[in-house]
Every structure is written in C-alpha cells, then in structure tokens.
C-alpha cells in the first residue's frame with residue numbers, strides 16, 4: 001500500500017527538515033507511531049500504537065538524506081510490517097513557506113497483524129497521513145498539537161468520532177488521559 | 181459550573197458540567213461576565229448544522245475576566261485579571277490564513293479539520309460552541325470558558341465601557357461591519373440589507389458609517405423594522421409589499437447598488453409555494469438551505485453591484501440564480517467574520533460614539549434562563565431582538 005500526502009508549512013525548509021530529521025519527534029504528530037528511539041546516526045527503533053496491532057516494533061535506517069530537501073528511510077530486518085518512506089521539502093511560491101511531500105509504502109502481511117493494520121487504515125487510508133501532516137503543521141506553526149473538548153487527545157481526534165461532547169473534561173477524564 | 185448545552189434538535193438545557201482547564205500552553209480560562217444568544221445558535225438548535233452532540237456547551241459571543249493563563253501566554257499579551265472580549269473564530273496567528281487576516285479560515289485551530297474538509301473542500305477554523313465540524317470547542321454560554329490561543333484573539337478592554345457596549349465585538353458587530361465593508365461602499369450607494377436581526381442591524385449601521393447614501397432594511401417583523409427605522413434606515417416589510425418592486429421604487433429603477441444577506445439558511449418567503457418547496461427539500465435534507473434572501477438579493481442588485489453574504493450557509497442550495505449573477509457582472513463576497521481584524525478599529529468607533537451596539541439589546545436574563553431566552557429569540561416573542569445572558 002502506498003500513501004501520499006502533502007501540506008504547506010509557514011516555516012523555512014531548514015526548520016521543517018530539522019524537526020523531521022530528529023526522528024524522535026515523529027510520534028508527536030504521527031497517529032500510529034508510539035515511539036521512535038534513535039539507535040545510531042542513521043538507525044532507529046520504532047514502535048506502533050495499539051490499534052496498529054499489539055507490540056509491533058521494527059528497526060529502520062535512513063537510506064538517503066539531503067539537508068533541507070529530503071529524507072528517505074526503510075525498515076530493516078524482520079519487520080512485521082515492512083515499510084519505507086520518503087519526505088521532500090520544497091520551497092513554496094510565497095517565498096516563506098515549505099511544501100512537505102510524503103510517500104509511505106507498507107508491505108501489508110496476511111494474518112492477525114495484517115488485518116489489524118488494514119482495519120486501522122480503514123477505507124480511506126490516506127486520511128491518516130493527511131491528519132498526521134496537519135498535526136505536524138500545528139506543531140511547527142503554533143508549538144503544539146491543538147486540543148479541543150470534543151477532541152482532547154490530539155492524535156486520536158478522527159478515531160473518536162462521534163466524539164465526547166464539547167464540554168470541559170472532568171478531573172477523572174484528564175487523569176486517565178488518552179488511554180481511557 | 182453551569183452551562184447552556186445542546187440537548188437535541190429544538191432543545192437547550194442549562195446543566196452542571198466540569199469547570200474548564202488549561203489543555204494547551206497558549207490557553208487562558210475566562211470567567212464570563214456577559215454572553216449572548218446569536219442567530220447562528222438558532223441554526224444549531226434547529227438542527228441544520230451537522231455534528232452537534234448532546235451536551236455540547238453552546239455560545240460563541242462572550243467576554244469576561246482572565247482567571248488563569250497557560251505557560252505559553254506571555255505576560256505582555258495577557259495576564260490574570262485582564263478584562264477581555266473573546267472573538268468567536270479561534271485563530272493561531274501564525275498560519276498563512278492568519279497572516280492574510282483571514283482568521284475564520286485559520287489552518288491550525290480545528291482538530292476535526294479532516295471532517296470539515298470533507299464538507300467544505302478545505303477545512304475552516306475552530307469556533308466556540310459551534311459543532312464538532314468546527315472543532316468541538318465548548319462555548320461561552322457558561323460561567324467559565326477555555327480560550328485557546330489566548331495570546332492572539334482576546335481584546336483587552338482597558339476603558340470604563342460597560343459589558344453591553346463591548347460584548348458584541350465578539351461577533352455580530354464585526355460581522356455586520358464586514359458585511360458592509362465587503363460592499364466597497366461609495367457615497368452614492370444605496371445599500372439594501374436582508375434581515376433586521378442583530379447582524380442585519382449592525383450591517384445597516386456600518387453601511388451608514390462607511391458613507392452609504394441610503395440604507396434599506398428588509399424583514400417581516402414589524403418591531404425589528406421599527407428598530408431599524410429608529411436608527412435612520414428605510415424599512416421594507418416583505419410580508420406587506422413585493423420586495424423587488426419596492427426596491428426599484430426606492431432606487432429610481434436601478435436596484436440597490438449593494439445588497440447584504442444577513443438572513444442565511446433559514447430564510448422565510450412571502451410566497452407560500454416557494455417557501456414550501458425549499459422547506460420540504462430542507463426537511464428531507466436534499467437541500468440544506470432555504471436561500472430566499474440570497475436569491476432575492478442577487479435578482480434585485482443593480483448590474484455590476486456587490487452581493488455580500490454574512491448570513492450563514494452550511495451545505496448546498498437549489499436554484500442559485502447563476503444567470504443573473506454571471507450576465508449582470510455581480511460580485512459575490514462572503515465569509516465567516518474575521519473578527520480579530522475588526523475588534524480594535526470598532527472598539528475605537530464605539531469609544532468615539534460612532535456606533536452604539538447597545539441599541540439592539542432587548543432582554544437581559546440570568547444564564548439559568550437560557551432556554552427561555554432561546555425561545556423568545558427564536559419565536560420573536562416580546563419584541564425580542566437580542567438576548568444577553570449573565571452567568
């Protein structure tokens with residue numbers, strides 16, 4: 001499965017690139033990624049969130065990088081869901097913004113994990129990536145993922161539809177956090 | 181705290197809900213001193229805006245005192261104790277839309293942007309108390325509200341003006357003003373305004389302030405037309421006369437140079453069979469609007485004129501007079517108000533006495549009587565024009 005998405009961020013390419021290149025930032029805006037740990041200058045260890053299939057982890061390496069322009073990576077070893085990705089950063093015509101173009105490729109296996117992954121992406125799989133990029137834009141332009149009362153947990157907004165009512169959270173809900 | 185909530189179609193209910201807390205660093209919590217009921221709230225209550233949920237706190241016109249600020253709000257921008265009016269669109273101040281002062285199209289403040297994009301083609305900003313399509317933010321018909329991007333939107337009131345004088349800077353005064361501003365008014369212009377509700381009244385006052393030669397008010401509620409007339413505008417009752425002929429008469433056959441739709445999707449029509457056609461279509465949801473005012477504005481406007489739409493539409497409409505629009509070189513302009521753009525200049529106009537927003541307030545009720553307020557405002561009871569609620 002190949003997913004593509006793009007957004008425009010009102011920051012210079014160097015800044016957007018630097019944020020992405022620090023792979024440990026990715027879980028901040030990528031819904032299905034729970035954690036990325038850097039293990040070397042080009043290698044990293046990723047774990048996926050529960051809805052993606054329990055305990056899915058894999059190693060990845062950066063294949064290619066052009067500071068301010070491009071990063072390409074792929075999973076290595078025996079990944080449960082072999083995957084690869086490329087992100088390109090292009091100057092937007094307004095002279096101040098950066099276009100971010102992402103391509104992700106998943107090699108979806110059979111079995112339980114394959115089913116969980118397919119279910120996670122649903123009928124319109126690119127929407128997940130669109131939402132990821134919206135959050136990336138929020139973080140870089142405003143400093144944080146934006147929360148509302150109806151969608152208080154940022155990354156989970158779409159999955160929660162219909163959402164909790166647009167009324168303030170109780171202390172108990174706040175204490176429980178996103179994993180209620 | 182107490183808050184007025186949506187409780188299903190045609191029903192609001194004041195309930196106890198948790199107090200708001202800071203969720204993002206640039207949030208503030210405001211203790212609300214005055215809040216109002218808007219025509220837009222009626223569209224929600226009447227069930228014409230999708231994605232409302234039982235328990236949603238309503239209200240997007242509010243002001244009060246800052247009682248808490250998040251760690252990301254700098255003290256030179258906002259402090260505890262500041263008295264503020266809060267604009268209804270939530271805007272980040274940093275995206276391309278905000279940079280262009282198109283605050284109600286902010287690209288970052290709607291966590292449900294993906295849903296809004298499906299409906300509108302591109303997402304729209306978050307709005308307080310205005311469905312999950314615009315973010316699912318709790319509104320301001322409550323004792324307290326969480327205000328995101330508190331370092332961008334809220335306007336500090338440092339003078340002695342009363343709540344009643346400044347409250348409407350949150351929405352309807354800027355909205356009416358934007359409606360008139362979009363008309364690019366010239367001294368020779370006759371401006372016709374459909375709807376003499378609160379938004380229409382402010383569009384009329386703004387058209388006058390911006391130098392229109394003549395301002396015409398179109399509605400069917402005699403008391404609303406009287407209110408417009410007292411403010412110096414010319415009333416036209418669409419239940420009594422044929423609007424088009426009356427407008428021709430008032431403009432020497434030219435038609436109004438500029439037309440403002442301050443009615444929106446729930447317009448009623450003097451001609452029963454046309455109203456019934458749109459009502460049935462709207463009821464079965466094959467058309468989401470009843471666009472009588474908009475159609476009439478387009479048909480009435482002089483060639484080359486501007487039709488400025490501030491009445492709210494949510495979906496799709498039938499029988500849009502594209503032929504009149506195209507062949508007669510009309511310009512159609514519209515938008516949810518970019519309130520942040522107008523707050524300061526309009527505050528100055530209030531201070532200078534050029535605009536008196538208090539003239540439309542007919543009822544002031546405790547928050548707990550919100551339900552009665554909605555009832556009166558919706559059904560035009562007791563000459564109700566605008567309800568202010570006190571939490």
Ligand SMILES: NC(=O)c1ccc[n+]([C@@H]2O[C@H](COP(=O)([O-])OP(=O)(O)OC[C@H]3O[C@@H](n4cnc5c(N)ncnc54)[C@H](O)[C@@H]3O)[C@@H](O)[C@H]2O)c1
Nearest residue numbers: 219220355375377378379443444447448490491492516517
């Ligand atoms: N663009 C924005 O940012 C913005 C902001 C606030 C409100 N609004 C919208 O403005 C509109 C008016 O708001 P309001 O608070 O004044 O509401 P309101 O319901 O009090 O006023 C609407 C008025 O229009 C009249 N009307 C109905 N059908 C008509 C017709 N065919 N011709 C002429 N008049 C007709 C009604 O009698 C009523 O007096 C609503 O659609 C509201 O959602 C838009």
Ligand SMILES: [Zn+2]
Nearest residue numbers: 218220241351
């Ligand atoms: Zn309003």
Ligand SMILES: [Zn+2]
Nearest residue numbers: 272275278286
């Ligand atoms: Zn913005």
